[in-house]
Amino acid sequence: xxxxxxxxxxxxxxxxxxxxxxxxxxxxxxxxxxxxxxxxxxxxxxxxxxxxxxxxxxxxxxxxxxxxxxxxxxxxxxxxxxxxxxxxxxxxxxxxxxxxxxxxxxxxxxxxxxxxxxxxxxxxxxxxxxxxxxxxxxxxxxxxxxxxxxxxxxxxxxxxxxxxxxxxxxxxxxxxxxxxxxxxxxxxxxxxxxxxxxxxxxxxxxxxxxxxxxxxxxxxxxxxxxxxxxxxxxxxxxxxxxxxxxxxxxxxxxxxxxxxxxxxxxxxxxxxxxxxxxxxxxxxxxxxxxxxxxxxxxxxxxxxxxxxxxxxxxxxxxxxxxxxxxxxxxxxxxxxxxxxxxxxxxxxxxxxxxxxxxxxxxxxxxxxxxxxxxxxxxxx
Amino acid sequence: xxxxxxxxxxxxxxxxxxxxxxxxxxxxxxxxxxxxxxxxxxxxxxxxxxxxxxxxxxxxxxxxxxxxxxxxxxxxxxxxxxxxxxxxxxxxxxxxxxxxxxxxxxxxxxxxxxxxxxxxxxxxxxxxxxxxxxxxxxxxxxxxxxxxxxxxxxxxxxxxxxxxxxxxxxxxxxxxxxxxxxxxxxxxxxxxxxxxxxxxxxxxxxxxxxxxxxxxxxxxxxxxxxxxxxxxxxxxxxxxxxxxxxxxxxxxxxxxxxxxxxxxxxxxxxxxxxxxxxxxxxxxxxxxxxxxxxxxxxxxxxxxxxxxxxx
Numbered sequence: 037x038x039x040x041x042x043x044x045x046x047x048x049x050x051x052x053x054x055x056x057x058x059x060x061x062x063x064x065x066x067x068x069x070x071x072x073x074x075x076x077x078x079x080x081x082x083x084x085x086x087x088x089x090x091x092x093x094x095x096x097x098x099x100x101x102x103x104x105x106x107x108x109x110x111x112x113x114x115x116x117x118x119x120x121x122x123x124x125x126x127x128x129x130x131x132x133x134x135x136x137x138x139x140x141x142x143x144x145x146x147x148x149x150x151x152x153x154x155x156x157x158x159x160x161x162x163x164x165x166x167x168x169x170x171x172x173x174x175x176x177x178x179x180x181x182x183x184x185x186x187x188x189x190x191x192x193x194x195x196x197x198x199x200x201x202x203x204x205x206x207x208x209x210x211x212x213x214x215x216x217x218x219x220x221x222x223x224x225x226x227x228x229x230x231x232x233x234x235x236x237x238x239x240x241x242x243x244x245x246x247x248x249x250x251x252x253x254x255x256x257x258x259x260x261x262x263x264x265x266x267x268x269x270x271x272x273x274x275x276x277x278x279x280x281x282x283x284x285x286x287x288x289x290x291x292x293x294x295x296x297x298x299x300x301x302x303x304x305x306x307x308x309x310x311x312x313x314x315x316x317x318x319x320x321x322x323x324x325x326x327x328x329x330x331x332x333x334x335x336x337x338x339x340x341x342x343x344x345x346x347x348x349x350x351x352x353x354x355x356x357x358x359x360x361x362x363x364x365x366x367x368x369x370x371x372x373x374x375x376x377x378x379x380x381x382x383x384x385x386x387x388x389x390x391x392x393x394x395x396x397x398x399x400x401x402x403x404x405x406x407x408x409x410x411x412x413x414x415x416x
Numbered sequence: 417x418x419x420x421x422x423x424x425x426x427x428x429x430x431x432x433x434x435x436x437x438x439x440x441x442x443x444x445x446x447x448x449x450x451x452x453x454x455x456x457x458x459x460x461x462x463x464x465x466x467x468x469x470x471x472x473x474x475x476x477x478x479x480x481x482x483x484x485x486x487x488x489x490x491x492x493x494x495x496x497x498x499x500x501x502x503x504x505x506x507x508x509x510x511x512x513x514x515x516x517x518x519x520x521x522x523x524x525x526x527x528x529x530x531x532x533x534x535x536x537x538x539x540x541x542x543x544x545x546x547x548x549x550x551x552x553x554x555x556x557x558x559x560x561x562x563x564x565x566x567x568x569x570x571x572x573x574x575x576x577x578x579x580x581x582x583x584x585x586x587x588x589x590x591x592x593x594x595x596x597x598x599x600x601x602x603x604x605x606x607x608x609x610x611x612x613x614x615x616x617x618x619x620x621x622x623x624x625x626x627x628x629x630x631x632x633x634x635x636x637x638x639x640x641x642x643x644x645x646x647x648x649x650x651x652x653x654x655x656x657x658x659x660x661x662x663x664x665x666x667x668x669x670x671x672x673x674x675x676x677x678x679x680x681x682x683x684x685x686x687x688x689x690x691x692x693x694x695x696x697x698x699x700x701x702x703x704x705x706x707x708x709x710x711x712x713x714x715x716x717x718x719x720x721x722x723x724x725x726x727x
Contacts, residue, residue, distance in 0.1 A: 042725040071523075123507050175695070179702040184454065184507065185645045186698060192638055192691040200684040324515060331508050366522030373458075373516025377494065380504035380512060388503070388725070 039393045049386050060382035064375040071370065077361045089356025090349035096356075098238040102310070103322075103348035104341075106131070108247050109302035110326030111344055112254050113169075113295030115335040119258070120270035120277075124292055126172060126187030127299040128323025129194030130165040134300025135307040136198055137164030139217060139314040142224035143206065153223040157304050165300015166293045168194060173292035177285050183292070195319055202314055216315035226309035243305035247341070250298060255337045267291070299323060321369075325351075328376045347372065425669055426553045433658075433665030434564040435460070435622040439643035440650065440657040441571045442615030446492070447647055448575060449608025450588035450601075452720040454510025455495050456616050457640025458517020463488045463620030464635045465521045471533045471625055480535070481560070481621050488617020489610045491517055496609040500602055503722045514640070521635075528631045535625035536560050558626045560618070567615065568654040575654070584608050588716030591723045601723055619643070638691065645694045649701045652715065660697065667693050 049056070065083060073079035090096060110127040117124040137160035145153060171190060175181035199215070208218040229244070230237035258264040267287050270277040277284040307318045325347050332347075333339035354368035439456050446453045453459075466487035471480030495513050498504040536558040544555040554565075575581040583604050586594040591601035623635045642664055650656035671686045679686075705714075 044725075071520075075524075125511065175699065179699055180706070181695070181698045181702050182645075182648060185641060185648075186695050188641055189638075189645070189691040189694045193688050196684045196688045196691075200682055203684060204682055327508075327511060328515065331505075364523045364526035366519045366526070369515055369519025370523055371519075373512050373514075373519055376512035377498055377509065377516060380509050381498050381502040383504065384502035 041391050041393045042388050043391070045387055045389055053386055056382045056385050057379065060378040061375060063382075064371065064378040067374050067378075068367070068371050071367075072361075072363070075363075077363065082357060082361055082363070085360050086350075086353035086357050088353075089360075090353030095238045096349075096352055098240050099352045100345055100349035101244065102239050102241070103351055104344040105243055105247055106302035106306050106322045107325050107329055107348055108341055108344035109250055109305070110299045110323050111329040111333070111340050112250055112337070113298035114326050115330040115333070115340060116254065116267075116298075117291040117295050118330055119335055120267050120287060120291060121273060122173075122176075122288055122291055123184045124169065124172070124187050124295050125184060125327055126169060126190050126194075126323070127295065127326050128319070128321065129187070129191035130168045130296040130299035131303035131306075131323045132191075132194040132198045132319060133168040133296075134161035134165035134303030135314055135318050136201060136303075137161040137300060138304030138308060139201075139206070139220075142220040142308070143217060146221040146224065148221075148223050150223040150225075150227075153221075154226065154308070157224060157308060158301055161300040161304030162297035163300070165303065166297035169292040169294075169296020169299070170289060173289045177288055187292075191323065195316075198314070198319065199316055202316055206314065208313075214315075217313045219313045220308065224308060225312045226305060228309075239310070241305075241309040243309045246301060246305060250301075251337050251341060258337075263287070263290070299326075325372060328372050331376065332379055423549060423552050425666075425673060427556065428669035428673070429662060429666035430553060430561060431557060431627070431665065432668040433661040434561050435619040435627065436639055436643055436646065436664050437564050437657060437661035438567060438619030438622060439616045439640060440646040440661055441567055441654055442488070442612035442617075442619065443643050443647045444612070444650070444652055444654060444657060445571060445575075445584070445615065446609045446612035447719055448588045448652060448716055449584045449605045449612075450591065450716055450718040450721065451496070451499060451605055451609045452506045452510065453492060453495055453513075453609060453612065454507060454644060455491065455513025455517060455640075456643050457636055457638065458514035458521075459488050459491045459613060459616045460517075460620035460623065460636040460640045460643075461521035462491055462517045463617035464624040465525045465631070466617075467621030468528070468533055468624035468631050469524075471535060472528070472531065475534060477534055477536050477625055480533075480625050481618065484621025484625070485614040485617040488613040488615070488620060490613070492609045492613025492616070493606075495613075496606045499722055500605060503724070506720050506722070518634075518636070522633050525631055525633065529633060530630065532630045533625070535629045560622050560626050563618070567618075568658050571615075572654040580604075580607075585716070588718055591718055605723075616640070616643070642690065642694050645698055648715075649697045651701070651705070663697070664690060664693065 069079035069083050072082040090100060110131060114124055114127050138157040141157045141160045142153065145156070168190060172183040172186040175186050176183045202215045202217060206217045208216055210218070226241050226243045228237065228239065228241045230240065258268065266282045269280065270282055270284055270287055274284060302322065303318070307314050311318055329340060329343045329347055333343040350371055351368055354365065354371070357363045357367065358365055439460055443453060443456055463484035467480040467484030470483035471477055491513060495509055498509040499506050538556060538558055541555040545551045547555070575585060583594060583599045584607070586597065586599065587601040587604040594601045594604070620636065624631060628635065646657060646660040649660045667689050671689050674681065674686055675683055
C-alpha cells in the first residue's frame with residue numbers, strides 16, 4: 037500500500053507557482069469546454085471564439101481595459117479588507133451606492149463645468165460607498181455581527197435602493213417609462229480619451245486614471261506606512277492583533293470604509309463614463325468579480341491589475357460567445373467560479389509538497405490520533 | 417385583517433419557511449462538523465434546477481426531490497474536496513461555489529425558463545387538516561412541508577443522541593481531540609458537509625417543485641445567504657432554526673401579499689424587507705449571545721479552520 041505524505045514546503049515555489057496557476061486555469065477551461073460540448077456547442081471551438089473575442093482585435097483589448105477599470109478599483113478595496121481577514125463581500129452594494137451618490141450630485145447641479153462637477157461626484161460616490169461599507173464595520177465592532185453576511189445583505193439592499201430611485205423619484209419623465217434617470221449634463225460625463233489624444237481608443241475613457249492613482253496609494257499604504265504594517269499584522273487574527281495592542285477596531289473601520297469608497301468610486305465612474313446616466317443595467321456584478329480577482333491575485337497590487345484585465349477580457353469574450361453561439365450570459369459566472377475553485381485547490385501546491393511513502397520505509401510510530409491527520413492519505 | 421386572511425398568511429409563512437429551514441439545517445450540520453459553507457446559495461440554485469429537470473423528465477416529484485438532494489451533496493462534496501484535501505480557504509471556496517452554482521443553474525436553466533412541472537401539490541392530512549385554525553395553517557400543505565416538520569427533529573436527534581453526532585460535534589470543536597479518541601475527523605467532516613449539502617439540496621428542490629412549479633432564473637433569491645445567517649441566529653440549534661425560518665417565511669409571505677394587493681409602497685422597498693430583517697436578526701442574536709454568555713451561543717471552536725497535515 038502506497039501512502040501519500042503531505043508536508044509544508046520549506047522554500048517558496050518561485051516560478052513554479054506560474055505552472056500551478058496555468059494548470060489550474062487549464063483545468064477550469066477544460067471543464068468549461070466540456071460544459072459547452074454537453075450543451076451541444078463546439079467545446080474547443082467555443083473557447084477559441086471566446087479568446088478571439090477577448091483578445092482578437094484592438095477594440096476588444098480596449099473594451100477589456102474599460103471593463104477592467106471598475107473591477108480593479110473594487111478589487112483593491114476588497115483586497116484591503118481580506119488582508120486582515122475581514123471578509124468584505126459588499127463591493128457590489130457599495131458600487132451601487134457610489135453610483136447613486138454620484139447621480140445625486142450630477143442631477144442636483146447639472147450646469148456645473150466638469151472640473152467642478154466630476155470631483156464633487158467622485159467625492160459623493162466615495163462618501164456614499166464608504167458609509168455603506170462602514171455599516172458592516174460598525175455592526176461587527178459594536179455588536180460582533182458577522183461582516184460576511186451583513187455586507188452581503190447590504191448588496192441586495194443597495195441594489196434595491198438604486199432600483200427604488202431609478203424606478204421612482206429619479207425616473208426621467210422623457211424616458212417613455214424606462215427605468216433610467218435623465219442624462220447627465222456634459223459636465224457630469226467623463227470624456228473618452230481618444231478624441232483628446234487624437235487616437236482611436238474606442239470607448240476607453242479618462243476614468244482609467246483612477247486606477248494607477250488607487251493602485252499606487254494601495255501599494256504605498258501597505259508597504260511604506262506604519263498603519264499598513266499593522267494591517268498586515270492583523271491578518272493573524274483579531275485576538276493576536278488585540279494582544280499586540282494594534283488598533284484593530286480602527287483598522288476594521290478603515291478597510292471597510294476605504295474599500296467602500298473605492299467601490300463607490302468605481303460605481304460613479306461606471307455610470308458617468310459608460311452610461312452617462314443611472315439605470316439598473318449599471319449593476320453587472322463587478323463587485324463579485326472583484327472578489328474573485330482579489331483572491332486569484334493573492335491580494336497583491338500588480339497581480340490585481342493583471343487579473344482584473346484578465347477577468348474583464350473574460351467578460352468581453354463571453355459577450356461575443358453569447359452572440360455567436362447563443363450561450364446564456366451565466367457562462368461567464370461559471371467560468372469565474374470554476375477558475376476560482378481550481379486556483380484555490382491549486383494553491384495547495386504552492387505551500388505543500390506531496391510525496392509517496394513506500395510501505396517498506398520505516399514508519400515512525402504514531403499516536404492513534406496521527407493516523408487520522410490529513411497528512412496521510414491512502415492511495416489505491 | 418379578517419381571520420381568513422391571517423390564516424392564509426400564516427399558511428404561506430409555513431410554506432415560505434420550508435426551503436429556508438432545510439438549508440439552515442444543512443448548514444448547521446456542516447458547521448457543527450467545523451466546515452463553514454458559504455456556498456449554500458449556489459447549492460440551492462443547482463439543486464432547484466436538478467430537481468426541476470428530473471421531475472420534468474420523469475414526471476416524478478419524488479425522484480426530482482432525490483435529485484435535488486444528491487446535487488446538493490455533490491456540490492458540497494466539491495467544497496469538501498477543495499477545503500479538506502487541498503486545504504483551501506473555506507470562506508473563499510464557499511464564495512466560489514456560490515458564484516459557480518448560481519452561474520451553472522442559470523446556464524443550464526435558461527432554455528427552460530417558463531416551463532412548468534408537476535412537483536408537489538397540496539395534500540391535506542386526514543383529520544388533522546380539520547382542526548380549526550391550525551389545520552389550514554399546518555396540515556393543508558404539500559408533502560415536503562411535512563418532511564420539513566420531521567427534519568429538525570431528525571437533525572437534533574442525529575447531533576445530540578447518536579455517537580455519529582457526538583463525533584461530528586467533537587470534530588467541529590477540536591479535531592485533534594476527536595482524532596485522539598480514535599475518530600476520523602476528515603471523514604466526519606466530509607460526512608457533515610455532504611449530508612448538510614443533501615438538506616440544502618432539499619431546500620433548493622422545494623423552490624422549484626413546490627414553491628413555484630415553474631422554472632425561473634434566480635429562484636434562490638438570496639435564501640441561501642439567509643440560511644447562513646439563520647445558523648448564527650439559531651445558535652447552531654435545530655429547533656431555534658425553525659423559529660428563524662418561520663420569521664423569514666412570514667416576512668416573505670407578508671411582502672408578497674402586500675405586492676399582490678397592490679399597495680402604494682414601491683416593490684423595491686418591500687423586497688428589501690427580508691434582507692434588512694436578516695441583518696436585524698444578526699444584531700438581535702449578537703445582543704442575546706452577549707447576554708447569554710459565551711458558551712451558550714458560541715460557534716463550534718474549530719469552525720472555518722482546516723485540519724493541517726502534521727510535519
